[in-house]
Amino acid sequence: MEKRFGDYRIRPRERELIGPDGLIELSGRSFDLLEALLAEPNQLLDKSALFDAVWPGVVVEENTLQVHMSALRKALGPGFIATVHGRGYKYVGPAPVEDEEPMRPLAAGADGNLGRYRADCVAREVEIEAVARLLEQHRLVSILGPGGVGKTTLAVAVAETLGSVDGGVWMVDLASLGSGEFIESVLIQTLAVPFRAGSRSLESIVEYLRPSEAVLIFDNCEHVRGAAARVIRTLLAEVPDIRILATSQVPLALPEEHVFKLLPFAVTGEGELVDAASAQFLAYCYEAFGEKLSADELPIVARLCRRLDGVALALKMAAARAATVGIETVDRQLEQQLASLEADWDPALPRHRSLAASLAWSYDLLEPDDQRTLRALGVFQGSFSIPAVNAVAGEGAETRVAELVRRSLVVRDGQDRARYRLLDSTRHFALDKLAEAGEDVITRDRHAAYVRDLFADSVLRWEVLPDERWDQIYRPDGDNLRAALAWTKTRADWPTYVEIAAGSYRYFMEEQLGAEGLATIEAGMSLVGAVPPETAARLQLALGEIGRYNAMDVRAYQGLEPALAFFRQSDDRLRYTQALVLTAWITIFFHHQGDAEPLVAELETLIADMPPSKVKSWALVGIGTQAWTRGDTMSGLARAEAGLAMHLDVGNPKGRFRSVMNLAEMLHKGGDTVRALSLSDQIMPELRAAGRSLLLGFHLNNNAAYRMALGDFDGAVAPLSEAAEIVPRDGGQWHWCLLQNAAELLATRGAFDVAALLVGFTDKSFEGWIDGRQATEEMQRNRLSGTLEAALGRTERDRLLQQGRALTLFEADHLAGFIKTERQRLKV
Numbered sequence: 059m060e061k062r063f064g065d066y067r068i069r070p071r072e073r074e075l076i077g078p079d080g081l082i083e084l085s086g087r088s089f090d091l092l093e094a095l096l097a098e099p100n101q102l103l104d105k106s107a108l109f110d111a112v113w114p115g116v117v118v119e120e121n122t123l124q125v126h127m128s129a130l131r132k133a134l135g136p137g138f139i140a141t142v143h144g145r146g147y148k149y150v151g152p153a154p155v156e157d158e159e160p161m162r163p164l165a166a167g168a169d170g171n172l173g174r175y176r177a178d179c180v181a182r183e184v185e186i187e188a189v190a191r192l193l194e195q196h197r198l199v200s201i202l203g204p205g206g207v208g209k210t211t212l213a214v215a216v217a218e219t220l221g222s223v224d225g226g227v228w229m230v231d232l233a234s235l236g237s238g239e240f241i242e243s244v245l246i247q248t249l250a251v252p253f254r255a256g257s258r259s260l261e262s263i264v265e266y267l268r269p270s271e272a273v274l275i276f277d278n279c280e281h282v283r284g285a286a287a288r289v290i291r292t293l294l295a296e297v298p299d300i301r302i303l304a305t306s307q308v309p310l311a312l313p314e315e316h317v318f319k320l321l322p323f324a325v326t327g328e329g330e331l332v333d334a335a336s337a338q339f340l341a342y343c344y345e346a347f348g349e350k351l352s353a354d355e356l357p358i359v360a361r362l363c364r365r366l367d368g369v370a371l372a373l374k375m376a377a378a379r380a381a382t383v384g385i386e387t388v389d390r391q392l393e394q395q396l397a398s399l400e401a402d403w404d405p406a407l408p409r410h411r412s413l414a415a416s417l418a419w420s421y422d423l424l425e426p427d428d429q430r431t432l433r434a435l436g437v438f439q440g441s442f443s444i445p446a447v448n449a450v451a452g453e454g455a456e457t458r459v460a461e462l463v464r465r466s467l468v469v470r471d472g473q474d475r476a477r478y479r480l481l482d483s484t485r486h487f488a489l490d491k492l493a494e495a496g497e498d499v500i501t502r503d504r505h506a507a508y509v510r511d512l513f514a515d516s517v518l519r520w521e522v523l524p525d526e527r528w529d530q531i532y533r534p535d536g537d538n539l540r541a542a543l544a545w546t547k548t549r550a551d552w553p554t555y556v557e558i559a560a561g562s563y564r565y566f567m568e569e570q571l572g573a574e575g576l577a578t579i580e581a582g583m584s585l586v587g588a589v590p591p592e593t594a595a596r597l598q599l600a601l602g603e604i605g606r607y608n609a610m611d612v613r614a615y616q617g618l619e620p621a622l623a624f625f626r627q628s629d630d631r632l633r634y635t636q637a638l639v640l641t642a643w644i645t646i647f648f649h650h651q652g653d654a655e656p657l658v659a660e661l662e663t664l665i666a667d668m669p670p671s672k673v674k675s676w677a678l679v680g681i682g683t684q685a686w687t688r689g690d691t692m693s694g695l696a697r698a699e700a701g702l703a704m705h706l707d708v709g710n711p712k713g714r715f716r717s718v719m720n721l722a723e724m725l726h727k728g729g730d731t732v733r734a735l736s737l738s739d740q741i742m743p744e745l746r747a748a749g750r751s752l753l754l755g756f757h758l759n760n761n762a763a764y765r766m767a768l769g770d771f772d773g774a775v776a777p778l779s780e781a782a783e784i785v786p787r788d789g790g791q792w793h794w795c796l797l798q799n800a801a802e803l804l805a806t807r808g809a810f811d812v813a814a815l816l817v818g819f820t821d822k823s824f825e826g827w828i829d830g831r832q833a834t835e836e837m838q839r840n841r842l843s844g845t846l847e848a849a850l851g852r853t854e855r856d857r858l859l860q861q862g863r864a865l866t867l868f869e870a871d872h873l874a875g876f877i878k879t880e881r882q883r884l885k886v
Contacts, residue, residue, distance in 0.1 A: 061096060064152040065258050066134065068092065075133065078258065082133050087112055088126045095139065095149035104146035170226025170272070171248065172217055179215035180342045181323060181335035182208070189216045189318050193273075193301055196316040197294055200279075200304040203320035204466040204481060205416040206371025209305035212320060213275050216303065225270025233278040238285020245289070260289065264296040271299040279306035280465065281423055287312055307420060307466040321469070322368035322481065326360040336363035336373060343377035344385075355385045362389045367481040371416060417487040420467055431458040432467060433495060436488030437505045440537030441471040441479040449508040450501060477534055502545045506554055509535065509542035513561035520564050521632060521672050524709025532565050539565060543578060556582045556589050556597055563600035568712065570752040572608040573790070579604050583617075595624035599633055602640045609791050611644045612828045618644070632673065635664055639676045643720065646684050647832075658684045672713055675704040679717040683724050715745060715753045719760065726764055727833035735764040755784030756792060762799050763834050767841070771806045778803065782876050789867050794823045795835055800874035802842055810849040811858055812873050817842055818862020819870045 060069050067076040073089050075082045084092070094103065094111040103111075109118055112126075127147060131139055138151035179186060189212065192199045201209045217227045230248050232241065242259035245251070251266045274293070279286040287310040293300055294314055304310060309317055323336035337359050341351055351359060362385065366372040380388045421429060434451035435442070447455040459478060462468040467484060471477040480488065492498050512535060520528050539562055546555040559582040566575025579601050586594035598621035605614030618641045625634035642657040658681055665677045682698030698721055705714035718741045725734035738761045745754040758781035765774040778799050785792050801816035817839070824831050831839060846855045862870075871877050 061154040061156060063096065063154040064138075068096065068154075077133070084133060085126065085129065088129045088133075091123075091126050092130055095147065096154045099149045099151075099153060102142055102146055102148045108146065170223070170228045172214065172227045172229060175210075175214045175229055178342075179208070179211050181338040182212055182215065185212055185318075185320060186215050186219060189213075189303075190219045192316055192318060193220075193303060196314070197300065198290065198302045198304070198310075198312060198314045199316050199318060200306055200310055201318050201320050202306060202309060202466055204307065204322075204369070204469070204484070205420050206369050207320050207322055207466075208370035209320055210277050211370070213277065213303050213305050217273060217275060220273060223271060223273050225267070225272030227273040227275070229275045229277060231277045232282055232286065235282055238282035238288075241282060241285050241289050260292055264292065267293065267297045267300060270297075271301075273301045273303065276302060276304040279304050279310065280308050280420075283308055283310060286310065308464050323363070323370065323373070325363045325368045334360075334363065334368075336366075336368035339370060340373045340377050343374045344380060347378055347381035349381045351385070358385050358389050362392070365389070365392055365482065367483060369481060369483060372483055414487060414490075417484060420465065421487070421491065424462075424465070424467075428458050428461050428465075429491070430495075430497075431455055432462055432484075433488050433492040433497060434501050435459075435462075435468065435480055436485050436492050437502050437541070438480070438485075438538055439541040441474065441477040441534050442538065443477050443534075446508055446512075446535075446538070447478075449511075450504045471534075474530075474534055499549075503549075503551075505538070506542040506546050506549075506551070506558070509538055510554055510558045510561065513539065513558060513565065516561055517564050518632065520568075525568070525712050526709065529568060533569065536565060536569065547581065552582075552585045553589055553593075556585050556593055560593060560596040560600050563604050567604060567607050572604065575604045576608050576610070591624060592628070595621045595628075596633070599625070599637050602637065606640055606644065609832065610829060611648060614640065615644050631664075635661075635668070635673050635677070638664065639673055639680060642684075643676075643680050646680060646687065646724070647720075654684055670704050670708055672705070672708055672710045675701045675708060675710060675713060676717065677701070678704060679721060683721055687724060687728055711744065711748055712753070715741060715748075715757070719753075719757060722760065722764075723832070723834055726760075726767070727837070731764050731767050735761065735768065738764060751784050752786075755781045759785060759792065759795055759799060760834060762803075763795075763838055766799070766802050766806075767837065771803060774799070774803060782874075787867075787871055787876060789823075791824075791827060791829075793867075794820045794827075796876075797870055797874050798835055798838060798842075800876070802838060802845075804874075805842060805845050805849070810846055813842065814846050814850065814855055814858035815862035815865060816870060816873055817846070818859035819865045821859065822863040 060067055065078045066082075068074075069076065070093065073086070075084050075089065075092065090112040091108065094108060105120065105123060108123060109116075127139065127141075134151070138149065140148050140150045142148065189199060189201060193216065201213055203209050214229070217229075220227060228248055230245060232244060235241065235244065242263060245263050246259060249263065249266065251262055276286055276290065283306065286304070286306075290302055290304070290310065291312055293302065294312075304315075309315060323339055324334045325336045326334040337356075340359055340363060344351060362376060363373065366376060376388050376392065379391075383391075421432065424432065431447070431451045434455075435447065437450065438446065444456045444459065447459055451458070459468055463470065463478065468478050468480060471479050489498075492501060513532070516528075516532055519531070523531075539558070542558055543555060543562075546552070546558065559578050563575055563579055566572065566578065579597065582597050583601060586597060589597075598617040601617030602614045602621060605611065605617060618637055622634070622637040622641055625637050628634065638657065638661050642654060642661055645654040645657055661677050662681060665674050668674050678701030679698045680701075682694045682696065682701060684694070685697060686694030688694075698717075702714055702717055702721075705711065705717060718737055722734040722737045725731070725737065738757060741757065742754075742761075745757055758777040762774040762778035762781065765771070765777070778796070782796055782800075785796055787793050787796070797816050798820045801813040801820070804810075804816070805813035820839075824835075830836075843855075846858075850858065865873070868877070
């Protein structure tokens with residue numbers, strides 16, 4: 059009777075051994091030995107028993123037995139015959155089965171093994187529904203995502219929604235396999251396939267599954283992707299009703315595959331409520347460890363979730379540690395030691411013991427070039443583009459980035475699909491590997507050089523590109539800009555620092571980051587003597603631009619004076635025009651009109667044949683404003699309005715908003731407050747539609763001042779209230795303007811003592827400001843002085859003004875009504 063064992067079949071009557079590739083030649087004695095061993099599987103047969111079975115009554119030397127055993131091992135391969143030293147041999151391979159034994163198919167009512175696995179799938183309702191729907195429509199669905207994101211948990215949760223499945227739902231865990239060679243063995247063991255001797259393993263599995271409608275979950279496929287794809291392809295082709303759900307960091311690349319990319323949990327933005335999925339999951343895990351979050355810990359939870367990028371494994375580890383040391387302590391620890399986060403429970407997989415272990419698992423599966431690219435990507439902050447990767451990691455890096463995306467180590471940026479990013483935990487891991495490889499300095503230098511080159515022509519491009527397009531190009535690399543500036547400062551690479559600072563100032567202005575931009579430029583100003591004159595002049599021009607933006611015109615002028623002198627003698631007409639426009643505006647605002655005349659005349663000559671542009675728009679508004687101030691009202695306003703229209707024509711709405719604000723200020727200063735207010739009211743709808751919150755706040759603050767100058771105190775309440783919600787209350791110049799506006803409004807309501815205290819506070823604040831009060835605030839201060847003296851008398855007014863100089867910023871905000879308390883106060 060024929061017997062099957064593993065992929066072999068023995069035919070005693072024909073004395074043949076059939077293997078996977080057909081007939082295997084064996085000597086007669088070797089065949090007899092195999093029959094003897096198969097007759098008593100897993101039983102020790104000593105040498106005398108084997109001699110009696112194969113050579114009865116014949117004296118044979120012991121080495122003859124060894125020769126035939128060696129021939130059998132060569133024919134069968136390892137794992138079939140074991141030697142018990144000094145005693146004999148035994149058969150240890152797959153159990154031999156009579157060939158006539160029919161294959162028992164998987165029972166239609168089989169339950170599967172899903173009950174051994176816990177889902178705990180919190181805050182993933184949308185994902186569960188989406189994957190379940192895909193599995194209804196397609197026979198092969200792969201859940202892809204980085205390590206620790208929760209792929210297995212989601213797969214189990216999806217399977218639990220399937221209800222009763224004929225043939226059951228089976229989890230096939232491939233994590234422990236060192237290679238794909240034994241996938242069939244794992245399937246046989248998981249499904250309890252009654253192995254049919256002589257058949258191929260996969261054939262037996264197919265035959266076992268064919269009558270069923272089973273669902274198989276192939277979990278952790280990434281390290282055996284090729285073998286897993288081979289097995290799954292066969293199952294889909296040979297088992298008509300089977301459905302397969304796979305989890306992996308890389309696609310299986312099968313035609314039938316439908317991919318679902320599992321992203322980390324959503325996180326809350328700065329200042330948002332703690333209701334994102336990541337916070338829900340962390341709270342669930344924290345409470346599972348016997349703790350409960352308090353209300354004052356919720357902002358820390360939101361920050362912790364952002365720090366951990368919403369990665370499920372990391373959040374669970376953080377919750378476990380927080381249950382011991384507290385949420386705030388964990389947040390503080392992770393600020394510098396993110397990759398060291400470890401599990402405080404016994405994870406199913408060793409690589410889930412820590413974030414570092416999870417990432418190391420994925421890293422070790424990469425080819426050396428892909429590892430090198432991942433290390434280099436660690437220097438990027440935020441997102442990065444393919445040209446950036448080529449500059450930092452070497453040409454052709456896009457191929458390696460594609461592979462890293464495929465392996466879920468790099469993710470596409472949510473805002474721009476042409477850009478990519480690393481999760482923060484992955485970035486920390488990559489930086490550690492970069493340092494270990496000794497590549498840290500050279501890679502960061504390349505990154506800084508790329509940022510320098512990227513922003514080198516940003517000012518020139520700003521002139522020719524609409525604001526929206528310019529923002530699309532440069533805004534995504536804001537974090538990389540900061541990283542490059544910090545690195546070159548740390549490295550004391552001052553020439554590169556100055557080049558980056560001089561090239562990037564426009565970014566800070568467009569992003570309404572005036573204070574940060576000014577600090578960046580000021581850090582480079584002490585180095586102008588150590589760089590080429592042209593570079594120094596560009597940095598001085600940058601100081602003029604950013605100083606003017608921050609309403610620090612005295613400091614701006616200190617940069618513009620040498621910059622204008624340099625560019626007037628150079629061939630750089632654009633920067634010459636920019637410097638001249640800024641100098642003219644400052645002079646119009648703060649100097650005698652006669653000082654402005656030669657600058658304006660030079661400007662008119664310079665822009666006469668210049669095509670429409672942003673700088674020409676600024677110039678026209680400035681020329682028109684100067685004409686209006688010298689009494690040429692109609693012509694001046696016409697020129698200014700032409701400039702405002704040109705701002706729109708060249709795609710520069712932000713410039714238009716600033717030009718309107720400057721023009722309105724000059725109109726108010728010149729006594730035409732009605733026209734200034736009208737201009738301010740007209741621009742409000744555009745500001746709101748553009749979402750320019752900071753500029754909107756500045757306009758609202760001025761609008762309130764104009765209304766009070768005209769006696770419309772009730773009408774000033776709404777714009778001042780809204781401005782107080784927008785303008786940063788940071789102790790800066792605009793903050794003082796808000797407080798002085800509030801003082802005038804309080805005075806009109808009879809709160810003269812509080813108004814005097816606030817005016818005293820703003821007096822002291824503006825004294826420390828090199829530019830002092832601007833025209834609107836100075837005019838308002840003069841009105842208040844008279845109002846308060848009339849109401850309080852000079853002595854009491856002066857006493858309260860002096861007392862107000864001792865207020866803290868918090869006390870001033872409280873008196874103005876900007877801090878809400880139970881105390882009765884003016885609500886602005």
